[in-house]
């Protein structure tokens with residue numbers, strides 16, 4: 221009885237406990253339902269939502285989406301338009317992408333921003349392909365700038381001068397004899413002065429060639445006006461330097477150009493370190509609309525303690541998401557066109573030359589090891605196969621000496637390479653930083669470049685596909701002002717390796733073409749990796765900075781040969797709209813709150829092909 225009673229008591233107790241358990245469960249469920257419902261209806265409203273888009277995120281876990289929510293300059297959610305609607309509040313700005321393709325902001329991994337920006341106001345020779353055309357541009361500039369003491373500019377190419385492949389002062393003397401003229405080649409590796417400029421620089425038959433440079437002379441030993449590599453500095457140093465205000469004005473124009481083309485970050489490969497304070501001034505006044513990663517430019521013969529101190533100071537001062545130091549750029553060699561790129565074997569068109577290293581290899585390796593030990597990222601310009609090998613050797617030795625494994629050292633350009641060195645990029649974790657438009661197969665590439673390296677080495681011209689296939693990481697850029705700042709012709713060339721006229725058939729070294737997805741990645745997430753910020757940039761995913769662009773055409777649905785015509789409709793950096801095209805505004809694309817100050821911008825002719833930078837110069 222007692223047993224049965226106790227059994228029944230226990231049973232009752234059990235059943236009480238059970239029902240209590242159920243009640244608690246139900247209560248909890250109900251509560252969680254309330255919490256869920258509350259969460260769904262009351263997502264903290266976002267500052268901005270981008271809806272109605274075809275978002276290609278470059279996030280492998282969620283490659284496509286329709287909408288993005290942004291708060292505090294960062295992406296908070298990515299999903300369908302319905303999901304992101306939950307982030308709309310009374311004060312939320314709505315960007316209706318009207319079905320357009322949205323991509324992460326593009327990064328230019330190799331740029332000379334100050335130089336390019338200043339060049340926007342100089343003579344632009346990129347479209348001048350004959351001596352007469354160059355003369356016309358120079359005369360026009362001289363007339364429209366009567367007070368400029370010097371005439372400076374950039375963009376001439378080697379094939380303009382026929383077999384000589386180098387310019388002559390007489391062509392400039394014939395049109396402007398009384399004012400000094402200094403014009404750089406499109407690649408910045410050679411320059412051209414008139415007699416007045418040579419005279420002002422004091423260059424005579426007796427002037428010796430500088431280290432790493434050559435004053436080209438005629439049969440009588442007189443300077444022809446063509447100056448290779450560092451010889452250009454003999455004249456350039458007499459060109460009056462722009463004032464601080466002039467530089468700021470130029471930078472404002474450059475930043476606008478960059479945003480117009482969809483760039484939200486650049487990696488400066490020289491010429492900007494000295495002006496970090498100008499970028500800082502623009503940031504403080506709210507005018508910096510492109511994130512800047514700035515390398516110190518290290519010249520041979522060696523890395524000095526004074527330089528280390530400067531680089532360390534810059535890293536200490538600038539290390540946030542807008543301006544950062546901590547990188548070092550150096551150059552091992554020159555360029556193929558003027559036989560200054562360092563080759564393992566002599567040039568095909570001239571067996572007496574194989575280029576020259578700017579650095580003593582041992583001193584370069586010492587510098588690399590020291591910088592790597594300090595965790596400073598190194599960008600080495602290496603164009604000849606010998607220079608590329610030397611850089612890889614140095615990086616390998618530095619990693620083993622310092623026991624580092626994620627330094628991400630970079631090689632810039634890599635125009636030629638020994639087959640044996642291709643897999644070393646992946647194996648050593650070296651970033652391959654290419655500028656796809658450098659491989660644009662125009663006259664310069666096919667007739668001068670390819671002739672100089674010869675057919676065997678030309679098979680390994682700009683091997684972005686081979687490096688990718690062997691596990692190496694790619695980062696793309698322009699080298700502005702060497703070619704246009706506009707990345708879209710570069711995207712097209714990465715896929716086609718053909719001119720705008722579709723030449724050559726099938727593409728130049730077509731096995732090195734890569735896919736659209738991989739090309740976009742090299743300008744976004746790959747670029748972020750190359751700049752060591754892939755955790756916070758490079759793709760459209762929650763937690764990352766809200767840097768994104770809306771483009772005019774769906775790259776995934778058009779012919780690759782039409783990609784260069786892409787226009788950027790809207791550029792957003794850190795959640796703020798910094799550029800809207802005239803077409804976007806005309807189509808009613810202004811943000812719904814209307815609070816955004818938009819820059820009305822005429823849609824210029826689509827920039828197609830190589831020779832189109834600074835198309836607005838002179839405006």
Ligand SMILES: [Zn+2]
Pocket residue numbers: 330331332489699
């Ligand atoms: Zn460069």
